[in-house]
Amino acid sequence: MTARIFRSISRIQERAFGEPVVWTRHDRPTEPNTISAIFNRDSEQIDASGFRVVEYNPTIRVRESVARQYAADREADHLFERGDKILAENALYTIESCSRRDYGMFEVQLIVEQA
16 A cells, blocks of 8 residues: 555656756767756765765756656666766756665766856
8 A cells, every 4th residue: 555655756756846957878968858857956965873974965866767768778777877967957967876766766966067
């Protein structure tokens, strides 16, 4: 029962908080794609004991099904790769890392390339 309720949570989050960002893959630089993502310019990571681990890294959260539409040729754990670019809020970012999160979402850590 609970799994059925949370199955659509990623779609609901994207609909409520998502905004368009431009994703350019490093292996296809002439084919940028506009995707819906939850962009957070000033996120911070805190470990289980409550200590700040990483300060203010920009991140995006993207539904796996959205990313697969444009990266069907990539493996599931490598939909976003280093060297890919994200254009969000008029700033260009390079992808630092990508990790799978709960409920079909990926969390992508970004590095500011130019503001």
